[in-house]
Amino acid sequence: MGGNVVLITGATGGIGNAAAIGLATMGARVGITGRDLNRAEQASADIRTASGNPATDRFAADMSSQPEVRRLAGAGRPGGSHHSRSQF
Numbered sequence: 001m002g003g004n005v006v007l008i009t010g011a012t013g014g015i016g017n018a019a020a021i022g023l024a025t026m027g028a029r030v031g032i033t034g035r036d037l038n039r040a041e042q043a044s045a046d047i048r049t050a051s052g053n054p055a056t057d058r059f060a061a062d063m064s065s066q067p068e069v070r071r072l073a074g075a076g077r078p079g080g081s082h083h084s085r086s087q088f
Contacts, residue, residue: 002027009033009063012043024051031057033072 006023010016011032024030024047032047034040037060044058061072 005029005031007031007033011047012036012039017043017047020047020056021050024048024053024056027053029055029057031059033059033061033063035060035062 001023004027006028008016008020008023008030009032011020011030012034016032020030020032020043030047030053032040032043034043037058040058040060044056047056048054059072059075061068063069063072
């Protein structure tokens with residue numbers, strides 16, 4: 001998965017977190033979203049520790065809100081507003 005970039009919603013816990021760890025372990029750059037930035041930051045740190053892969057990004061966004069989805073999508077475009085050190 002090295003060289004691939006994935007975005008996982010719901011990765012602050014449960015199966016989303018397990019998927020993020022698995023993909024990061026395989027070498028993917030992993031971006032995660034969470035409604036609570038503090039939880040997303042903690043999950044990102046946990047993913048880095050568990051996978052040994054420092055290439056993780058976190059974004060605060062409520063994926064049940066269409067304006068939030070659009071805002072997050074705009075963060076990945078050139079000239080978009082980046083919330084973290086994203087490489088998207």
